[in-house]
Amino acid sequence: MEPPNNLNRRPSEAVSILMKGVRTKRYTMAVLGFIGIANAYAMRSVLSLAITEMVVDIHKTTLDPNGCPGPAVLKNMTNPNAEFDWSEKLQGHILGSFYYGYVLAQIPAGILAQKYGGKHVFGVGMFLTSVLTLLTPMAARAGPVYLIIVRVLEGLGEGPTIPAMNTLLAQWVPINERSTIGSFVFAGNMIGTIVAQSTAGYMLKVTDDNWPLVFYTFGSIALIWYVFWNFFVYSRPSEHPSITDYELTYLERHLKGVSRNKEKVQPTPWGAMLLSGPMWGLMIGQIAHDWALFMIHTDLPKYMKSVMKFSIAETGVWSSMPHLIMWLTAILSGWLSDYLITNNKIGILKQRRLFSTIACVGPMLGTLAASYAGCDKLRVVMLFTVGMATMGFFYSSMKVNVLDLSPNYAGPAMALVNGVGAVAGIISPPLIGYLIPNNTLLEWRNVFWISGGVVLVANSVYVIFASAQIQWWNDPLPMSDTDDDL
Numbered sequence: 419m420e421p422p423n424n425l426n427r428r429p430s431e432a433v434s435i436l437m438k439g440v441r442t443k444r445y446t447m448a449v450l451g452f453i454g455i456a457n458a459y460a461m462r463s464v465l466s467l468a469i470t471e472m473v474v475d476i477h478k479t480t481l482d483p484n485g486c487p488g489p490a491v492l493k494n495m496t497n498p499n500a501e502f503d504w505s506e507k508l509q510g511h512i513l514g515s516f517y518y519g520y521v522l523a524q525i526p527a528g529i530l531a532q533k534y535g536g537k538h539v540f541g542v543g544m545f546l547t548s549v550l551t552l553l554t555p556m557a558a559r560a561g562p563v564y565l566i567i568v569r570v571l572e573g574l575g576e577g578p579t580i581p582a583m584n585t586l587l588a589q590w591v592p593i594n595e596r597s598t599i600g601s602f603v604f605a606g607n608m609i610g611t612i613v614a615q616s617t618a619g620y621m622l623k624v625t626d627d628n629w630p631l632v633f634y635t636f637g638s639i640a641l642i643w644y645v646f647w648n649f650f651v652y653s654r655p656s657e658h659p660s661i662t663d664y665e666l667t668y669l670e671r672h673l674k675g676v677s678r679n680k681e682k683v684q685p686t687p688w689g690a691m692l693l694s695g696p697m698w699g700l701m702i703g704q705i706a707h708d709w710a711l712f713m714i715h716t717d718l719p720k721y722m723k724s725v726m727k728f729s730i731a732e733t734g735v736w737s738s739m740p741h742l743i744m745w746l747t748a749i750l751s752g753w754l755s756d757y758l759i760t761n762n763k764i765g766i767l768k769q770r771r772l773f774s775t776i777a778c779v780g781p782m783l784g785t786l787a788a789s790y791a792g793c794d795k796l797r798v799v800m801l802f803t804v805g806m807a808t809m810g811f812f813y814s815s816m817k818v819n820v821l822d823l824s825p826n827y828a829g830p831a832m833a834l835v836n837g838v839g840a841v842a843g844i845i846s847p848p849l850i851g852y853l854i855p856n857n858t859l860l861e862w863r864n865v866f867w868i869s870g871g872v873v874l875v876a877n878s879v880y881v882i883f884a885s886a887q888i889q890w891w892n893d894p895l896p897m898s899d900t901d902d903d904l
Contacts, residue, residue, distance in 0.1 A: 443661045444590045444669070447651050448599050451583055452606040454544055454647060457640040458579045459610030461551045461572070462516060464636055467618045468629045469509060470723050472558065474500045500627075504562060510851020512566055517712075517843030519570040523577020524840070528833025531578065531585040532686060535653025536829065540582035545644050547575035551637035555630035580604075580836045585829035588821055589654050592672030594760055596821055601752025601813040608745035608810075615741075673825065686830045690891035695883045696823055697834065700816065703774060703880025704839030706873045707812050710781045712843045713850070713869055714740060714806060724857040726795055739799060740806035747810025755814040766822065766886035773815035774884075778877035780808025782870035789863040816880065823885065824892040842872075 504512070523543075531539040550572045557568040583603060591599045618632040625631055652658040655669050691697050718740070722728045751773060758764045764772075784805010791797045820832045846869075853868075854861040 443655065443658055443665060444599070447586060447590050448603050450643075450647055450651055451540075451586065451603045452609075453643055454540065455579060455583065455603065455606030456610035456613065457636070457643050458544060458547065458576050459607040460614035460636050461547055461610075461640060462576060463611045464551075464614040464618050464632050465554070465569075466513065466718075466720075467615050468622070468632050469513070470720060471622055471627045472500060472502055472629050473509060474503045501559065502562075505851075506855055506857070507848070507851045508562060510848040512562060512569065514844050514847035515566040515569040516573040516576075517840050519573025519575075520577045521573075521837050521840045521844065523574045524581060524833040524837030525830070527578035528581040528585075528830035529686065531582040531829035532827065535657075536582040536584075536586035536589070537647075537651050537653040539578045540586070541644055541647045541651075543575045543578035543582070544640055544647070545575075547572050548637045548640035548644065550575060551633050551640070554633045554637075581829045581833040584820060584832035586651075586653065587818075588825045588828035589673070590669070591821075592669060594672065594756060596818050597755035597759070597814040598752040600818040600821070601748045601755075601810075604813045604817050605745050605748035605752075605810070608741040608748065611741045612745070686827055687891040688830070690889075691824075691827075691831060691834060694823075694889060694891070696885035696887075696889065697831065699880045699883025699885075700819055700823075700835045701838040702876050703816050703884075704835050704876075705842050706778045706876035706880070707774075707809070707816065708839040709842040709846055709869055709872050709876070710778070710785075711809065712846050713865070714781075714785075714802075718802070720857070721862055725859050725862055726793070726798060728795070740803045743803050743807040744810045747807045748813040749810075751811045752814040767884060770815045770819050770822070770886055771881050771884055773811040774880060775877060777809045777812035777815065778873045780811075781805045782873050784808070785866045786863075786870055789859065789866050819884065819886070822887070823889050825888070826892050 527539055527543070550568050554565070554568055557564040587596075587600055587603065614632075614636060617635075621632055621635070622629060655661055655666050755769055755773065759766055759769060782805070784801050784803075787805070788798045788801035791801055820835055821828055824831045849868075850865055853865050
């Protein structure tokens with residue numbers, strides 16, 4: 419029995435295929451990939467919340483005439499377990515140091531994933547990150563230089579996550595499921611942030627600010643995930659020992675632009691990539707997304723505590739709320755994208771441009787509006803949440819656009835795009851630290867205005883140069899199916 423050419427032709431056919439278990443293996447990969455990326459972002463972001471209790475609060479004695487009312491307490495009275503007297507500038511460098519390693523790892527990770535497959539590149543990187551997360555408390559107590567070194571090494575460990583996962587998706591996900599599965603997997607970053615911040619906030623409350631415990635918890639969870647990843651995931655469908663012939667045949671027919679033999683894929687065409695307008699559009703557009711996302715990941719807990727005067731438990735819960743709604747939006751927008759494209763309601767390129775613009779403009783307006791909403795905590799949280807919810811549209815547009823351009827070189831191409839975007843993670847935390855020396859509301863408002871300008875300019879470049887066609891350098895042989903639905 420041959421697989422159908424289109425699973426969306428009739429509901430009865432789709433149900434029949436599901437009953438045969440044809441999607442089992444690629445969904446297994448997707449679910450474990452989702453959990454892996456969630457673990458990665460949990461380990462990355464937990465320091466953003468923990469540092470509010472690790473460090474002596476030296477700014478509460480500064481009177482902010484525009485700030486929100488809160489307890490007028492003196493230095494180190496809010497947390498007797500705070501161990502470090504680090505300035506905002508030093509904290510910014512500590513939080514941003516992760517991205518030095520993260521950027522450096524992108525290209526090597528893309529090359530390794532392309533050559534050896536995404537499974538082990540992704541898994542080993544996660545294993546190293548989990549070990550380093552367990553070592554974080556010891557490094558912090560040894561001194562800020564040691565903590566920065568550990569964070570740089572964590573960045574090197576997590577650097578492979580997106581390029582390696584993109585390589586796996588290119589090998590496992592047919593084009594008619596690309597937005598749905600891609601959005602689901604990459605949206606693991608939001609779930610990881612939600613779990614890390616809400617759980618860490620609660621743990622800090624019930625354990626009397628025992629901040630090392632949060633690092634031990636999330637590092638251990640990632641080690642457990644690594645065991646399952648090694649047993650159940652394979653780099654290519656043809657390598658999976660228990661995949662059905664039905665699913666294997668289906669994937670071979672519907673993986674557009676992917677070479678079936680890795681030995682036939684030519685060396686990575688770095689020069690062609692760097693001369694490609696659509697690739698430059700993607701790289702600059704990624705800056706727009708990453709700038710806004712890293713700002714929320716890294717600094718929203720600090721804003722909630724210092725400006726809005728939330729308790730540590732409230733900070734964890736309310737800082738995670740935008741990520742929860744963003745995750746729901748990402749899943750729904752992925753389904754909506756595939757529905758609109760499959761049913762010829764919108765072309766692929768138009769969808770990529772429209773959804774990426776929504777994902778950039780929405781967060782800019784939401785964060786700015788929140789900074790003008792006064793001290794109404796509910797209104798501020800709602801504005802942050804609604805604004806960041808629109809960022810979920812990014813995952814079914816710009817995030818999967820690399821797969822449109824080059825399925826064969828999805829890992830290296832994503833390494834370029836993700837690496838350039840991650841530069842925002844290097845720049846934004848220290849810059850924000852310089853812009854908020856006193857953590858006042860007006861200082862934070864300036865941060866949101868600057869971030870909004872960066873996002874608008876970068877996304878505009880993406881819209882101008884974007885493409886949804888398979889690029890000529892994807893395959894050295896002429897292809898008959900490169901026409902794009904524009």
